[in-house]
Amino acid sequence: xxxxxxxxKIGGLGASRRxxxxxxxxxxxxxxxxxxxxxxxxxxxxxxSPVAHAxxxxxxxxxxxxxxxxxxxxxxxxxxxxxxxxxxxxxYDTQAVLATDKVRFQGQEVACVIADDPYIAKDACExxxxxxxxxxxxxxxxxxxxxxxxxxxxxxxxxxGNVIYDWEVGDKEGTDRAFAQADMVSKLRLHYPxxxxxxxxxxxxxxxxxxxxxxxxxxxxxxxxxxxxxAVALVAELPEHMIRIISPDIGGGFGNKVPxxxxxxxxxxxxxxxxxxxxxxxxxxxxLISTGFARDVYLDGELALRSDGKILAVxxxxxxxxxxxxxxxxxxxxxxxxxxxxxxxxxVPVGHLTxxxxxxxxxxGGVAYRCSFRVTEAMFFQERMMHxxxxxxxxxxxxxxxxxxVADDQFPFRTPFGFLLDSGQYRKCLDVGLxxxxxxxxxxxxxEAKANGRLLGIGISTMSEPLGAGNSRExxxxxxxxxxxxxxxxxxxxxxxxxxxxKSQGQGHETTWAQIVAHELGIPAEDVTVEEGDTDTAPxxxxxxxxxxxxxxxxxxxxxxxxxxxKARKLAAHHLEVSEEDVExxxxxxxxxxxxxxxxxxxxxxxxxxxxxxxxxxPGLENNAYxxxxxxxxxxACYIVTVEVDPETGVWDxxxxxxxxxxGVRINPMIVEGQIMGGLTEAYAMANMQFITFDAEGNxxxxxxxxxxxxxxxxxxxxxxxGEVMTPCPHHPIGAKGVGECAAVGGPAxxxxxxxxxxxxxxxxxxxxxxxPDRVWEALTYRHDVSGAPPVRSDDD
Ligand code: MCN
Ligand code: CUM
Numbered sequence: 183x184x185x186x187x188x189x190x191k192i193g194g195l196g197a198s199r200r201x202x203x204x205x206x207x208x209x210x211x212x213x214x215x216x217x218x219x220x221x222x223x224x225x226x227x228x229x230x231s232p233v234a235h236a237x238x239x240x241x242x243x244x245x246x247x248x249x250x251x252x253x254x255x256x257x258x259x260x261x262x263x264x265x266x267x268x269x270x271x272x273x274y275d276t277q278a279v280l281a282t283d284k285v286r287f288q289g290q291e292v293a294c295v296i297a298d299d300p301y302i303a304k305d306a307c308e309x310x311x312x313x314x315x316x317x318x319x320x321x322x323x324x325x326x327x328x329x330x331x332x333x334x335x336x337x338x339x340x341x342x343g344n345v346i347y348d349w350e351v352g353d354k355e356g357t358d359r360a361f362a363q364a365d366m367v368s369k370l371r372l373h374y375p376x377x378x379x380x381x382x383x384x385x386x387x388x389x390x391x392x393x394x395x396x397x398x399x400x401x402x403x404x405x406x407x408x409x410x411x412x413a414v415a416l417v418a419e420l421p422e423h424m425i426r427i428i429s430p431d432i433g434g435g436f437g438n439k440v441p442x443x444x445x446x447x448x449x450x451x452x453x454x455x456x457x458x459x460x461x462x463x464x465x466x467x468x469x470l471i472s473t474g475f476a477r478d479v480y481l482d483g484e485l486a487l488r489s490d491g492k493i494l495a496v497x498x499x500x501x502x503x504x505x506x507x508x509x510x511x512x513x514x515x516x517x518x519x520x521x522x523x524x525x526x527x528x529x530v531p532v533g534h535l536t537x538x539x540x541x542x543x544x545x546x547g548g549v550a551y552r553c554s555f556r557v558t559e560a561m562f563f564q565e566r567m568m569h570x571x572x573x574x575x576x577x578x579x580x581x582x583x584x585x586x587x588v589a590d591d592q593f594p595f596r597t598p599f600g601f602l603l604d605s606g607q608y609r610k611c612l613d614v615g616l617x618x619x620x621x622x623x624x625x626x627x628x629x630e631a632k633a634n635g636r637l638l639g640i641g642i643s644t645m646s647e648p649l650g651a652g653n654s655r656e657x658x659x660x661x662x663x664x665x666x667x668x669x670x671x672x673x674x675x676x677x678x679x680x681x682x683x684x685k686s687q688g689q690g691h692e693t694t695w696a697q698i699v700a701h702e703l704g705i706p707a708e709d710v711t712v713e714e715g716d717t718d719t720a721p722x723x724x725x726x727x728x729x730x731x732x733x734x735x736x737x738x739x740x741x742x743x744x745x746x747x748x749k750a751r752k753l754a755a756h757h758l759e760v761s762e763e764d765v766e767x768x769x770x771x772x773x774x775x776x777x778x779x780x781x782x783x784x785x786x787x788x789x790x791x792x793x794x795x796x797x798x799x800x801p802g803l804e805n806n807a808y809x810x811x812x813x814x815x816x817x818x819a820c821y822i823v824t825v826e827v828d829p830e831t832g833v834w835d836x837x838x839x840x841x842x843x844x845x846g847v848r849i850n851p852m853i854v855e856g857q858i859m860g861g862l863t864e865a866y867a868m869a870n871m872q873f874i875t876f877d878a879e880g881n882x883x884x885x886x887x888x889x890x891x892x893x894x895x896x897x898x899x900x901x902x903x904x905g906e907v908m909t910p911c912p913h914h915p916i917g918a919k920g921v922g923e924c925a926a927v928g929g930p931a932x933x934x935x936x937x938x939x940x941x942x943x944x945x946x947x948x949x950x951x952x953x954x955p956d957r958v959w960e961a962l963t964y965r966h967d968v969s970g971a972p973p974v975r976s977d978d979d
Contacts, residue, residue: 683723
């Protein structure tokens with residue numbers, strides 16, 4: 183009889199274990215950056231530019247210096263003396279730390295005050311007099327390439343205009359040929375508006391330079407502390423072993439906390455100059471106007487179609503608005519992230535994608551907000567184009583997708599832009615979704631409702647998302663290869679400490695990582711402590727974004743557990759006095775093959791590692807693993823939404839939303855569902871209400887929560903989740919695929935497609951997000967498309 187442990191009972195794979203981190207979070211006992219108070223700590227505030235584009239004629243900080251309690255005023259000029267006025271970005275551009283020559287977006291960092299308390303620092307900022315000579319402002323890519331456009335980045339040699347890059351991928355000639363042979367071409371022009379992750383906790387840092395030890399410790403809100411350590415070492419030319427970055431609890435990241443921000447750099451320099459800890463905590467409007475934006479891309483897409491519905495080719499051009507500095511955090515090979523993962527789940531023979539990036543007078547950003555490097559845009563474009571094409575063909579939305587899906591027996595499948603899909607059951611997921619939403623029934627209801635003047639609509643969005651960069655052959659950030667790591671120490675009583683190079687911001691790593699150890703070693707999850715975010719103790723890793731933690735760090739955890747198990751097997755054989763080949767493993771225990779009753783538990787092996795090891799064996803039971811995955815993971819999702827649109831007001835309500843997610847083996851089904859619900863909520867927000875836009879002078883509209891809307895539980899519709907389709911990842915040690923972003927990536931198109939379906943009879947092909955009631959009403963009333971960023975009137979209009 184097997185004496186294996188019950189995996190669910192010990193909190194292993196598949197257990198919906200309660201989140202261990204929540205016991206401190208819900209008691210208010212979390213330890214966020216702003217909770218940390220160090221002896222002698224000073225406070226820093228940032229003076230930001232009120233205008234979007236101006237030459238700085240002078241900065242007079244004398245009044246600020248005079249205010250009692252002020253310790254230091256930093257300006258660009260002072261930063262320049264230390265060669266720190268500019269810093270490199272993660273996309274091989276430069277970014278101003280504090281402005282010297284010009285300000286290039288509203289909210290740009292102009293000066294910093296360090297004072298005894300944050301209020302004095304804020305007051306002192308207001309005493310700094312900056313003389314701005316205003317310049318013409320560029321707020322979109324069209325203006326950026328106009329002949330009369332001022333050159334925003336005149337600080338750069340050889341920068342003739344405002345174009346950052348022209349990039350292409352795919353097969354242009356093959357695509358042209360396919361289009362020439364098409365029965366029909368379906369076209370769409372779309373805008374994905376600028377949006378913002380808006381985590382509850384803003385960004386911040388506490389730099390603590392100790393002159394006596396020469397050690398710099400920085401507590402900060404970083405999703406990738408090791409990258410920050412490398413950046414500080416390289417930019418500030420400090421020795422890497424003297425830099426310790428600690429990311430404590432993080433109150434939501436969503437990509438906002440990947441980039442390197444001027445505030446971090448200034449707090450570090452201030453601490454070095456003053457030899458005291460310096461804390462900078464960004465305020466909400468600072469966060470909303472100046473940090474890590476997302477999207478802001480325009481797309482022209484075309485599908486070449488055969489009259490029976492087969493897609494022959496895809497052609498796309500994107501204009502991306504990067505703001506004043508090209509600071510996307512993304513793999514260096516690609517200029518527009520993984521936008522070319524688009525149309526991956528469909529069997530499209532050929533495609534050509536071009537992308538052009540532009541500087542504008544807006545905050546830099548472009549890649550953050552729950553996206554695996556612009557996959558959100560890729561999938562939105564794909565599913566909006568699929569919707570329009572099905573309508574143009576007069577085909578059923580579900581049928582059109584089904585007939586073009588990559589079929590189960592086509593894997594591994596090379597996408598038109600070069601990715602390798604490795605597994606999936608796309609049709610089955612779609613079927614589960616259609617069944618759950620009652621598809622045929624709804625189509626009937628819709629027709630009946632129409633007879634009564636009511637507008638119902640249904641929208642489908644299906645996609646396979648590339649998650650988990652990288653493999654190191656293809657993916658690096660600033661030349662640092664993308665892999666990840668885990669270190670596991672089993673103590674003598676069989677309890678364990680696990681550390682990884684990832685960094686949870688709310689995803690529940692403390693809970694789920696212990697489950698992987700439980701699965702591999704039979705050590706109950708509650709006996710495993712998980713630690714992340716301290717570069718002095720955690721093994722080197724690239725951090726948490728692009729839903730890479732499970733695909734990469736999670737794999738490393740399985741691998742390190744297996745290394746530990748291999749050593750435990752030797753200890754077991756020694757203990758049981760048999761040869762290693764005669765020892766078998768079952769969860770939590772080794773036993774003698776010929777005498778299964780004779781066994782030792784993993785805990786007994788742990789004790790033996792410190793008290794009874796064979797001659798010549800190193801004591802201890804610990805190891806580490808660096809994991810370089812062979813491929814990305816490819817979860818699949820099918821989201822279906824039904825809506826009712828009020829023809830009088832343009833207000834739309836979600837009637838039902840069904841989500842079918844196949845993310846391979848689920849470590850913790852409850853946490854996976856939480857991730858999906860969170861992502862769907864964000865998707866709903868983007869489709870329905872969220873955007874950051876700018877008036878003609880470059881004033882950022884959306885710098886507060888009256889203008890930038892976050893849905894509460896009141897507005898958010900209910901979601902019906904389905905996890906019954908499970909295709910294990912063929913290369914991941916436990917078969918898991920990433921999931922943290924799927925719903926935010928695939929969700930928006932489902933909502934928009936549903937509204938577009940409801941207004942279909944007007945002939946309107948597109949309403950750009952967000953689908954505010956007035957935009958829907960305009961489309962219904964005037965029977966025309968509503969495109970581009972929502973208009974913003976300045977005060978004197
Ligand atoms: N998981 C699982 N089984 C799977 C896949 C994942 O149990 N097959 C679990 C993981 O163990 C982990 C969670 O689900 O606890 C998310 O895992 P994963 O998909 O690997 O994503 P990451 O941990 O790398 O998280 C990053 C992803 C990104 S990029 C954004 S943006 C985002 C997101 O996670 N930001 C978040 N979800 C967030 N959730 C919260 N609460 N806060 C954020 O800032
Ligand atoms: Cu692009 S948001 Mo997440 O990858 O941190």
